[in-house]
Amino acid sequence: MLDKMRMRVQEHCPRTVEAAGLPEAGVLIPITCVHDRPEIILTLRSQRLSTHSGEVAFPGGRRDPGDVDLCFTALREAHEEIGLLPELVDVVGPMDSLVSRFGIKVTPYVGIVPDVFDLVPNSGEIEEVFRVPVEFFLNDPREMTHRIDYEGRSWYVPSYRYEGFKIWGLTALMLAELMNTGFDAGIPLHTPYDGHK
Numbered sequence: 001m002l003d004k005m006r007m008r009v010q011e012h013c014p015r016t017v018e019a020a021g022l023p024e025a026g027v028l029i030p031i032t033c034v035h036d037r038p039e040i041i042l043t044l045r046s047q048r049l050s051t052h053s054g055e056v057a058f059p060g061g062r063r064d065p066g067d068v069d070l071c072f073t074a075l076r077e078a079h080e081e082i083g084l085l086p087e088l089v090d091v092v093g094p095m096d097s098l099v100s101r102f103g104i105k106v107t108p109y110v111g112i113v114p115d116v117f118d119l120v121p122n123s124g125e126i127e128e129v130f131r132v133p134v135e136f137f138l139n140d141p142r143e144m145t146h147r148i149d150y151e152g153r154s155w156y157v158p159s160y161r162y163e164g165f166k167i168w169g170l171t172a173l174m175l176a177e178l179m180n181t182g183f184d185a186g187i188p189l190h191t192p193y194d195g196h197k
Contacts, residue, residue, distance in 0.1 A: 001134075014093075017097045017098065022103055025063060027061075030084065031111070032112070037134075043129050064076070070109070082129050134183060136162060
């Protein structure tokens with residue numbers, strides 16, 4: 001399953017946002033495989049943070065002046081936030097760039113990580129690290145849909161709840177795009193959601 005996902009993501013031509021002058025961020029979408037069952041690693045951000053506090057997000061953050069590129073940013077931040085060593089990440093490639101509600105251009109990178117590694121959440125930034133089976137998102141069990149008008153078109157973004165965690169906004173949009181690109185899920189993002197695929 002991950003081999004097919006890898007091929008599809010590598011063949012994907014990511015959409016970039018023309019956003020000159022906007023601050024940039026890189027995030028890592030870490031995928032691991034446990035007993036042939038792929039899982040996505042997510043974080044719950046600390047309530048003490050000034051932005052996105054208490055929200056579910058991928059490890060990542062703003063690009064530092066010394067970062068060679070946004071992939072480096074994503075790996076550096078994943079190391080700082082959850083203790084994931086960059087050399088353990090097999091970077092598959094980038095997905096579509098998006099602009100957050102705070103006006104930051106965010107580029108996600110898909111990375112395959114070992115099923116077992118030492119997680120060391122940075123308590124100043126991360127409250128919890130958890131995993132969600134890819135199968136959960138493939139079934140698209142959304143509890144609601146948010147309509148976002150962006151770049152001249154409407155996006156119908158799913159909002160999920162997994163074991164008490166609310167997964168919504170940019171994170172849910174990135175997940176849905178990964179499910180569509182890497183796993184051929186067919187989750188509708190540009191037409192109103194009617195509950196059927």
